Amino acid sequence: MKCPVCSKQLVEFKAGSLALDICRDGCSGIWFDAAELDKCDEMTEHFPEELLRVNKNPNVVIDRSKIRQCPKCSVNMSRITLDTERRFEIDHCPSCAGQWLDNGELGRMRQVSKDNAEREANLAIFKKRINEQIQGNDARSRMTSFLKSVMY
Ligand SMILES: [Zn+2]
Ligand SMILES: [Zn+2]
Secondary structure (H helix, E strand, O other), X not given: XXXXXXXXXXXXXXXXXXXXXXOOOEXXXXXXXXXXXXXXXXXXXXXXXXXXXXXXXXXXXXOOOOOOEOOOOOOEOEEEEOOOOOOOEEEEOOXXXXXXXOOOHHHHHHHOOOOHHHHHHHHHHHHHXXXXXXXXXXXXXXXXXXXXXXXX
C-alpha cells in the first residue's frame, strides 16, 4: 500500500496480534485497517510506544488541506474533526472503515488528558463529534473504542 500523504510504500508494523502499516522515513503517518481497529483494545494493556517514534523524513511536508485517498480502496477519505481547535483530525475511509493518523497525532491523543475526569470529558466530546460525522454504528463504535484504547 502507498502512503495517502507522501506516496511512499507503507511498511508493516507488528505489535502483539496487531499488524499496522506505517510510513517510516516518510511522513510517519499510521494506517489502521478496520480489522486492526477491532482488536485495538489490546493497546490499552500494552501500548506499542514505538508507534510514537516512527521516523519522519524532515523533507516531507504534510499538506492537511488535501483530501486523501484510502491506501486500501482509493476512495476519498473523510476528515473527522474531533475537537473545535482541530488538533485531532482522523482521516476515515467510508468504504473500508480504516483510518489514517498523521505524524504526532497519536502521541498528542495519549497526552491530552491529565487525569481520568478530564479523559472522560474529552472522550464524551470526541464521541459526540464521531456520531455527528461518521455514518454507521459499527464505524462509530470502532473509532470510539480506538480512542479509548489510545487515551487510557
Ligand atoms: Zn507518508
Ligand atoms: Zn478504504
